[in-house]
Amino acid sequence: MSTDGRGETLPILPIDPQTLLALHRKMVTTREAERIWADMLEKREFYLMGHFGTGQEAVGVGLGHALEATDYLFPTHRGIAEYVGKGMSQDDIWAEYFTKPAGPARGKGGLHLSQYEVGLVGLVGSLGADYAISAGAALSAKLRQSGQVTVIGFGEGTSSQADLGSTMNVAALWKLPLVFAMTNNSWCELSPAEEHVCTPLVAPRADGYGIPWSVVDGNDVAAVYSAAKTVVERVRSGAGPYFLEFMSYRMGPHWSGDDGSYMCEDDLCAWRERDPIALCEQRLVEQGVASAADLAGVREAAVAEVTAAIARAGSLPDLTYDDMLAGVYTGAPAGAAREVS
Amino acid sequence: MAEMPYAAAVNRALAEELAHDERVVLLGEDVRAGMFGTTSGLVQRFGEDRVINTPIWENGIAGMALGLAITGLRPIAEVMFADFMYLAMDQIANQIASWTYMTGGQTSVPLVIRTAGGAGFAIGYNHSQVTESAFVGPPGLKVVAPSNAADAYGLLKTAVRDDDPVLVFEHKFLYFVPQEVPDEEFLVPLGKANVLRPGDDVTIVAIGSMVGKALEAAETLAAEGISAEVIDPRTLVPLDQETIFGSVARTGRLVTVEEGRKRGSVGSEIAAEVAEKVFGSLKAPVVRVAAPDIPVPPGPLAESMYVPSAERIVETVRGLVA
Ligand SMILES: Cc1ncc(C[n+]2csc(CCOP(=O)(O)OP(=O)(O)O)c2C)c(N)n1
Numbered sequence: 006m007s008t009d010g011r012g013e014t015l016p017i018l019p020i021d022p023q024t025l026l027a028l029h030r031k032m033v034t035t036r037e038a039e040r041i042w043a044d045m046l047e048k049r050e051f052y053l054m055g056h057f058g059t060g061q062e063a064v065g066v067g068l069g070h071a072l073e074a075t076d077y078l079f080p081t082h083r084g085i086a087e088y089v090g091k092g093m094s095q096d097d098i099w100a101e102y103f104t105k106p107a108g109p110a111r112g113k114g115g116l117h118l119s120q121y122e123v124g125l126v127g128l129v130g131s132l133g134a135d136y137a138i139s140a141g142a143a144l145s146a147k148l149r150q151s152g153q154v155t156v157i158g159f160g161e162g163t164s165s166q167a168d169l170g171s172t173m174n175v176a177a178l179w180k181l182p183l184v185f186a187m188t189n190n191s192w193c194e195l196s197p198a199e200e201h202v203c204t205p206l207v208a209p210r211a212d213g214y215g216i217p218w219s220v221v222d223g224n225d226v227a228a229v230y231s232a233a234k235t236v237v238e239r240v241r242s243g244a245g246p247y248f249l250e251f252m253s254y255r256m257g258p259h260w261s262g263d264d265g266s267y268m269c270e271d272d273l274c275a276w277r278e279r280d281p282i283a284l285c286e287q288r289l290v291e292q293g294v295a296s297a298a299d300l301a302g303v304r305e306a307a308v309a310e311v312t313a314a315i316a317r318a319g320s321l322p323d324l325t326y327d328d329m330l331a332g333v334y335t336g337a338p339a340g341a342a343r344e345v346s
Numbered sequence: 347m348a349e350m351p352y353a354a355a356v357n358r359a360l361a362e363e364l365a366h367d368e369r370v371v372l373l374g375e376d377v378r379a380g381m382f383g384t385t386s387g388l389v390q391r392f393g394e395d396r397v398i399n400t401p402i403w404e405n406g407i408a409g410m411a412l413g414l415a416i417t418g419l420r421p422i423a424e425v426m427f428a429d430f431m432y433l434a435m436d437q438i439a440n441q442i443a444s445w446t447y448m449t450g451g452q453t454s455v456p457l458v459i460r461t462a463g464g465a466g467f468a469i470g471y472n473h474s475q476v477t478e479s480a481f482v483g484p485p486g487l488k489v490v491a492p493s494n495a496a497d498a499y500g501l502l503k504t505a506v507r508d509d510d511p512v513l514v515f516e517h518k519f520l521y522f523v524p525q526e527v528p529d530e531e532f533l534v535p536l537g538k539a540n541v542l543r544p545g546d547d548v549t550i551v552a553i554g555s556m557v558g559k560a561l562e563a564a565e566t567l568a569a570e571g572i573s574a575e576v577i578d579p580r581t582l583v584p585l586d587q588e589t590i591f592g593s594v595a596r597t598g599r600l601v602t603v604e605e606g607r608k609r610g611s612v613g614s615e616i617a618a619e620v621a622e623k624v625f626g627s628l629k630a631p632v633v634r635v636a637a638p639d640i641p642v643p644p645g646p647l648a649e650s651m652y653v654p655s656a657e658r659i660v661e662t663v664r665g666l667v668a
C-alpha cells in the first residue's frame with residue numbers, strides 16, 4: 006500500500022473525558038518528575054544525568070496509553086513519558102533510577118528501564134540497536150499468533166542508523182505487527198535536524214518499502230492517542246507495519262549537563278505556545294471537563310506522588326557487592342563472577 | 347555408531363531440537379536451502395514458520411534473535427561466515443550479552459547463534475577467519491567451538507536447551523569430514539573439557555580445527571618418547587579451568603593451539619589464567635601456537651603457511667621439552 010508521497014490523514018477519534026483526564030495526568034506526572042529530577046541534579050543530590058523530554062510528553066504518553074499491557078513498547082532515551090504512558094509506576098521508575106534491588110530490574114536497569122509485566126522489555130544505550138530487536142519481538146508475536154503489537158520509538162536523529170531501512174524492509178516483507186513511532190523534535194543532541202536528515206520529514210521514506218505512513222501533531226495528546234489507537238488496531242488485525250512521525254519540539258537542552266545555549270529563543274517561544282500540557286488543559290477547561298482548580302490539583306498530586314516515590318526509593322536498601330556480581334547469566338549467583346574477577 | 351560429516355551431525359541436532367521444543371525457530375540467510383547442508387531439509391519437515399530465511403542483515407539476524415528470545419521463543423540464528431559475526435557486534439556484545447543482567451533477570455535470553463569459521467578454501471580475508479577470540483570477553487555470553495561431529499551435535503543440543511545466549515563456532519572445513527557419532531541421542535555439557543589423549547610431559551590445549559592437528563602432533567611426539575596430553579576445552583566460556591589447571595600442574599608445560607591469530611587470542615586468555623593460578627607448576631614458558639597477526643592471505647600456498655600445522659606443534663613441544 007503506497008501513500009504516493011503524501012502520507013495518510015488519520016481520522017481523529019472522539020475521546021472520552023476520562024481518557025483525556027488520564028492522558029493529562031500522565032503528562033503532568035512526567036513533566037513534574039523530570040523537573041524534580043533536574044532540581045535534584047542542580048542541587049547535586051542525584052547522580053543520574055537526564056535526557057529530558059520537556060515539550061514532548063504528549064508523544065510518549067499518548068502512545069503508551071493507547072497500548073495494551075501485553076503490547077511491547079521500545080521507548081526512546083528521551084524522558085519518561087513512554088514509561089508513564091505504558092503504566093510503569095513512579096515507585097518502580099525511581100527504585101531503578103536509584104539502582105535499588107527492589108526495582109523491577111533489581112536495580113540493574115538504572116537509566117535502561119524495563120518492566121516486563123507492562124510490556125516494557127528494555128532500553129538500549131546504543132541508538133538504533135532496538136530496531137532489529139523490535140522486529141524480532143514483532144516476528145515472535147506473529148509466529149505465536151498472540152495478537153500483540155510492537156512499537157519501536159526513536160528520534161529523527163536515530164533514523165540515520167542503517168538498521169531503520171533494514172527493519173522497514175523486513176517488517177514489510179513479513180507483514181510484521183510493528184509500528185514505527187518517530188518523534189521529530191528538530192534536534193539531534195547539540196545540532197539541528199537539518200544537519201542530520203536530508204529531508205524535513207523521514208516518514209515518506211516508508212513509501213519506498215510500501216509501508217503506509219502519517220504525520221501527526223505530536224503536541225496534541227488527543228491526536229497522538231487517536232493516531233496510535235487507529236494504527237495499532239490496524240496493525241493488530243494483520244495489515245502489516247505502519248510509520249508514524251510525530252512533530253514536536255525539544256523545549257530544553259539535550260541533557261542535564263548542557264546549557265542549551267545553541268538553541269534559538271524565538272523557536273522556543275513559538276513552541277511554548279504549543280506546550281502539549283497547556284493545549285490539553287485548554288481543551289479540558291473548554292469542554293467543561295475540569296476547572297483550573299482541578300488542574301492545579303492534578304499538578305499537586307503529581308508532585309506529591311513523585312516526591313514520595315523518590316523518598317521511598319532513596320530509603321530502600323542498597324545493592325551489595327554480591328548483588329552487583331549476580332545475574333550475568335540466568336539465575337547466576339555472585340560466585341561465578343567473583344571466580345573470574 | 348554411524349559415520350557422518352560434521353555438517354550432517356549439526357543438521358541432526360537441529361532437527362531433533364526443532365522436534366523437541368516447538369518454541370525453537372531457525373533463522374538466517376538461506377537456511378531453507380542450507381549453504382553448507384547444516385540446515386537443509388528442515389523447512390520441508392518443520393515448515394516456513396520454524397525455518398525462516400532472512401534478508402542479508404547480520405546485525406538484524408542477531409538482533410531479531412534477541413527480540414524473539416525475550417518474547418517467548420528459542421531462536422537458533424545462523425551467521426553464514428564467522429567473519430560476518432563482526433557485523434553483528436553491537437547486538438552480540440552490547441545487547442545480547444547484557445540483556446539478562448540489565449533486566450534483572452525478568453527475562454532470560456535463550457538464543458543460539460551458529461556460525462562457520464576457518465580456512466580451507468583459500469579465499470582469504472572475509473571468508474576464512476575464525477573469530478571466537480573476539481567473543482570470549484563480553485560477559486553474559488557462552489561460547490563453544492566443537493572440534494568434531496559428535497561434539498558439534500551434542501554441544502549444539504545443549505546450547506539450544508540452555509537459557510543463556512550461546513555462540514557456536516563451527517568450522518566449515520570440518521563440515522565435510524565424516525566422523526563417528528553415536529546413534530542414540532546425547533547431550534554434551536557446556537563447560538566440560540575433553541581429555542582426548544592422556545600424557546605426562548606437556549599439556550596441549552587445542553581449539554576447533556586444531557584438535558585434529560594436536561592429536562597428529564602427539565602421535566609423532568610419542569614416537570620420540572615425548573608424552574603429550576591433548577585437551578579440547580570444547581567450551582571457551584565458561585572455560586573448564588579445573589581440567590586444564592590439573593593437567594598443567596602435572597605436566598608443568600602448556601602449549602595452546604588455535605587457528606586464530608595470536609594477539610588477543612583464546613590462548614592468550616588461557617595462558618594468563620595459568621600464569622596467575624598455577625605458575626608454580628610451570629617448568630617452561632607457556633607457548634601459544636596461533637596464526638600470524640596478518641589478514642588471512644588468499645591462495646593455497648599462503649593459507650598453508652598461515653594456518654598452524656601439526657609440524658609446528660611438534661617443533662614447539664620439542665623446544666619446550668628438550
Ligand atoms: C549508537 C549511538 N551513537 C550516539 C549516541 C549518543 N546520542 C545520544 S542521544 C543522541 C541524539 C539522538 O537524536 P534523536 O534520535 O533525534 O533523539 P532525541 O535526542 O532528539 O530525542 C545521540 C547522538 C548513542 N547513544 N548511541
Ligand SMILES: [Mg+2]
Binds near residue numbers: 188
Ligand atoms: Mg531528535
